[in-house]
Amino acid sequence: MRDLVGDEGHTEAVRRLRASYDAIARGAPVRLAKKTSNLFRTRAHTHVPGLDVSGLRGVIDVDAGARTADVQGMCTYEDLVDVTLERGLMPYVVPQLRTITLGGAVAGLGIESTSFRSGLPHESVVEMDVFCGDGEVRTVRPGDDLFDAFPNSYGSLGYATRLRIRLEPVPQFVTLHHLHFDDLEAVAEAIAQIVTEGAYEGAQVDALDGVAFEPGEVYLTLARFTDAEGPTSDYTGMEPYFRSLQRLSTDRVTIHDYLWRWDTDWFWCSAAFGLHNPRVRRMWPRRWRRSDVYHRLVGLETRFGIRARLDRRRGLPERERVIQDIEVPVCRLPDFLTWFDDEIGMRPVWLCPLRSTREWPAYPLRPGETYVNVGFWGTVPIRPGARDGDRNRDIEAKVAELDGHKSLYSDAYYDRATFERLYDQTLSRSVRQQTDPEGRLTELYEKAVARR
Numbered sequence: 017m018r019d020l021v022g023d024e025g026h027t028e029a030v031r032r033l034r035a036s037y038d039a040i041a042r043g044a045p046v047r048l049a050k051k052t053s054n055l056f057r058t059r060a061h062t063h064v065p066g067l068d069v070s071g072l073r074g075v076i077d078v079d080a081g082a083r084t085a086d087v088q089g090m091c092t093y094e095d096l097v098d099v100t101l102e103r104g105l106m107p108y109v110v111p112q113l114r115t116i117t118l119g120g121a122v123a124g125l126g127i128e129s130t131s132f133r134s135g136l137p138h139e140s141v142v143e144m145d146v147f148c149g150d151g152e153v154r155t156v157r158p159g160d161d162l163f164d165a166f167p168n169s170y171g172s173l174g175y176a177t178r179l180r181i182r183l184e185p186v187p188q189f190v191t192l193h194h195l196h197f198d199d200l201e202a203v204a205e206a207i208a209q210i211v212t213e214g215a216y217e218g219a220q221v222d223a224l225d226g227v228a229f230e231p232g233e234v235y236l237t238l239a240r241f242t243d244a245e246g247p248t249s250d251y252t253g254m255e256p257y258f259r260s261l262q263r264l265s266t267d268r269v270t271i272h273d274y275l276w277r278w279d280t281d282w283f284w285c286s287a288a289f290g291l292h293n294p295r296v297r298r299m300w301p302r303r304w305r306r307s308d309v310y311h312r313l314v315g316l317e318t319r320f321g322i323r324a325r326l327d328r329r330r331g332l333p334e335r336e337r338v339i340q341d342i343e344v345p346v347c348r349l350p351d352f353l354t355w356f357d358d359e360i361g362m363r364p365v366w367l368c369p370l371r372s373t374r375e376w377p378a379y380p381l382r383p384g385e386t387y388v389n390v391g392f393w394g395t396v397p398i399r400p401g402a403r404d405g406d407r408n409r410d411i412e413a414k415v416a417e418l419d420g421h422k423s424l425y426s427d428a429y430y431d432r433a434t435f436e437r438l439y440d441q442t443l444s445r446s447v448r449q450q451t452d453p454e455g456r457l458t459e460l461y462e463k464a465v466a467r468r
Contacts, residue, residue, distance in 0.1 A: 018099050021074035026088060029071025030145075030153065030177055036068035037151045046149070046456050048175060055425050067147075072177055075099045083183045084142065089119030089176035097275055105183040106271070108140035112278040115308040119176035123169050125379060125423050127341070127389050129223035129239060131370035132211045138167040139373045140182040148174040149452025162451065165443045168378040170424060172460040173447055187243040190223075190274040192267040194260075198232040200350035204388075206236060207369050208346050211386045223274075226367040227261055231357050235261040236367070239274065248273070252302055256281040256292060258364065282307045284364060285393055289313065335395040336404050337427065338362060340411060343370070343387040344420035352390060352418055359414075360407060366391035377443045378460070379421060387420070405429050424464040435461050 021029075040046055049066025069090050076086040080103050087096055093107070094114035100106050111126035120126075121137040122144070134140060143157050146166065154174075156163040166173055193216075197203045203226070210216050210224055216238055223239035248268045251257040257277045260267060269277065281291060289310065290296035297305075328334075338360065344352050346369065356365070368389040372381040381387060396407055409429045415422050416438065422428070430438070441460060448455070 018075075018095075018102065020078070020099070021076045021088060023076065025071070025074070026076045026086075026178065029069075029088065030147075032068050032071055033147060033177065034151065036066070037147075043454050044456065045458065047458075048171070067175070069175070076178065078103055078105070078183075080105065083185070084180055085183055086178055086180050087118050088178060090117050091119075092117055093121070094276075097272070100183055101186070101272060104185055104187075106186040106275070107137070108134040108182055108184055109137045110275050111137065112276075113282075113307045114276055114279045118179055118181070122176060122179060123166060123171060123173075124425055125168055125341075127368055127370055129225040129237075129368060131368060131389075132224050132386070133214060133222075133371070135371060135373045136167070137181075138376070141179050142182060143180040144176050145178040146174040146451075147177050149448070149454070149457040152451070153177060154451065161443060162447050165377060165447045167376045168424065168439065169444060169460060170463055172457055172463055173444060174451065174457065186271055187241050188271055189242050189244065189246070189248065190269050190271055191240050191242055191244075192264075192269065192274075193219075193238040193240075194265055194267070195236045195238065197234045197236070200231070200234065200353055203228075203234050203236065203367075204346050204349045207349070207367075207388060208386055210236075210238070211346075211369050211371060224369055227258055227364050228353060228367060229262070229364045231354070233262075234367075237261060241271065251277055252280045252305060255294075256284060256286065258284050279307045280305050282310045283366060283391070283393065286310060333397040333400075334404065336398050336407050337395050338407055338411070339393045339426045340408065341389055341391045341423040341425070342411065342415045342420055343381065343389050343422075344415060344418045346386040346388050348418040348420065349388045349390075352414065352420070355414055356390075356392070356411075359410060360392070360396060362392050362394050362396060378439050378441065380440065381421065424460075428465045430465055432461060432465075435465060 037046065047066055048069055072088040072090040074088050074091055075096055076088060078085045078099060083105060085100060092115045093110055096118060097106060097110060109126060109128050109130050111121050111128055116126060122141055126137040143155065145153050145155050146162060147153050154162060162173065195206070210221050215221055220240055221238045222241045224236065226234060226236040228234045246268055248270055249260065250273060257280065286292065291300055291305065370387050370389060371385065372383050374383050398404055408427055412422060412429060421438065439460065444460065
């Protein structure tokens with residue numbers, strides 16, 4: 017089994033974090049000293065000193081009897097899952113990309129196919145330690161102001177150093193049933209029924225997501241966890257996983273491969289690197305078929321703009337980056353997808369149902385109501401006379417019109433008044449007055465919108 021950090025190792029890591037904080041000039045802004053990120057916000061380069069979180073990347077302990085794990089904030093889900101699966105356990109929600117960190121998913125808004133029954137990652141946290149802007153580590157639990165304000169705070173209230181999360185037993189395999197729909201209303205009705213009953217045609221559903229390829233081609237994937245032996249598919253070496261939905265009605269994978277089924281091809285975004293071409297795929301080392309590699313390549317393009325310069329030489333229009341995840345009530349899903357097809361025209365898109373277990377002030381999903389996350393990631397041509405960002409602004413307005421919400425991991429264009437209405441910062445400001453009186457951490461609006 018993989019080594020655990022243990023209490024002593026964690027204590028030493030927090031000591032190093034404190035020392036790095038103390039080394040920064042009093043009153044100066046602070047941030048994490050972190051080279052990698054799953055964020056897609058464009059930000060101006062800053063020279064803010066970084067906090068040393070290099071020792072906060074592991075699993076401290078697993079209590080198999082209580083089905084909980086104490087995990088450091090910078091531990092990736094890849095490393096966390098490697099530890100828990102050895103013990104026949106998994107986190108309630110495992111976001112779809114390997115290098116998402118537990119602290120990042122809780123301070124942001126992770127989601128995956130178990131979210132229709134288990135909510136979002138922060139909803140299975142029972143306790144956490146937060147390193148705040150005043151240099152203090154506070155232990156908080158559900159109902160505490162800092163705990164309740166933390167989801168969707170993206171580091172504006174501090175950084176989780178330790179999180180105790182609930183785990184659930186999980187078998188070795190997953191059977192998949194891909195349902196095809198040619199009508200959006202039927203898709204919404206099926207999602208609502210499965211989420212309410214936890215089953216489809218009498219069979220239990222343990223995980224649920226889907227892909228909309230075209231207006232008349234939508235698939236829902238119903239997953240059931242099982243110990244039954246049998247042959248399995250391996251999409252790290254085969255075709256991209258999402259293509260299997262179109263040619264198979266049933267499938268089987270290991271639980272490990274199911275958790276990372278989207279990571280190998282970054283959903284379908286690996287097409288930008290030629291990996292949907294079988295010849296290129298065979299030549300691309302398997303160890304490099306993963307989302308963090310693609311993310312670094314995109315970062316190089318963002319930095320140097322090679323493709324943009326080539327497009328200009330060819331006389332092609334400039335392109336706007338449209339990388340977003342939004343949630344709308346399931347009954348409004350057909351309205352959003354129809355509008356999205358007409359106005360944005362980007363496919364495929366990911367569909368992931370969820371239900372929040374309680375209210376969270378900075379991301380107010382109504383508890384018990386079924387929402388559907390729609391994920392879309394790519395670029396579209398900038399229309400003549402339009403500005404870069406106009407399509408994203410249109411999406412923000414439409415989502416708000418449909419009583420939905422948008423995650424803040426990518427570009428946002430809200431004016432401050434609209435932002436305050438959608439992401440209530442009242443509790444966050446109260447918490448900041450107590451935990452960061454000098455304002456050493458960047459406020460959420462400045463971090464998510466104004467620094468774009």
